[in-house]
Amino acid sequence: MTTGSVPTTAAAKSGATKWIGIAVVVVIIVVGLAYFFLYNPGPTITTVTVVMPNGVAADQSLNFQPSTITVVIGVNNTVVWTNQDTTDHTVVNATASPTAFGSASALIGAGKTSSYTFMVPGTYNYFCNLHPTWMKGTVIVKAHS
Numbered sequence: 001m002t003t004g005s006v007p008t009t010a011a012a013k014s015g016a017t018k019w020i021g022i023a024v025v026v027v028i029i030v031v032g033l034a035y036f037f038l039y040n041p042g043p044t045i046t047t048v049t050v051v052m053p054n055g056v057a058a059d060q061s062l063n064f065q066p067s068t069i070t071v072v073i074g075v076n077n078t079v080v081w082t083n084q085d086t087t088d089h090t091v092v093n094a095t096a097s098p099t100a101f102g103s104a105s106a107l108i109g110a111g112k113t114s115s116y117t118f119m120v121p122g123t124y125n126y127f128c129n130l131h132p133t134w135m136k137g138t139v140i141v142k143a144h145s
């Protein structure tokens with residue numbers, strides 16, 4: 001038994017273990033980054049549905065459902081109004097602010113939809129000009145954080 005050979009072997013084993021550990025960590029990081037950059041699908045933009053419920057043309061207790069929504073640009077800033085009633089309705093921007101949208105002459109027939117994509121942050125009040133006293137809604141548009 002020679003002095004020095006045992007410590008040298010132990011040091012060699014310790015060094016190999018360390019480098020294997022480092023290699024494993026590097027591989028995990030590289031694979032993780034590759035997965036992130038190759039397969040990250042990016043944000044999924046979804047739509048928000050606002051219903052014009054059945055009976056809203058006559059029943060003044062009904063309204064757009066939900067009557068107030070909050071959307072985020074780049075996330076869910078396309079709003080789809082769905083007419084589930086049996087008669088026409090419209091979506092008209094009440095104040096043309098921050099930007100105008102909708103149309104008093106674009107009737108949304110029974111079973112039809114109309115959509116708008118909001119690109120400017122702000123609070124948009126709108127109404128149905130055929131039933132303006134009780135069909136009133138608000139879309140709050142927020143910038144992406």
Ligand SMILES: [Cu+2]
Nearest residue numbers: 089128130131
């Ligand atoms: Cu209406």
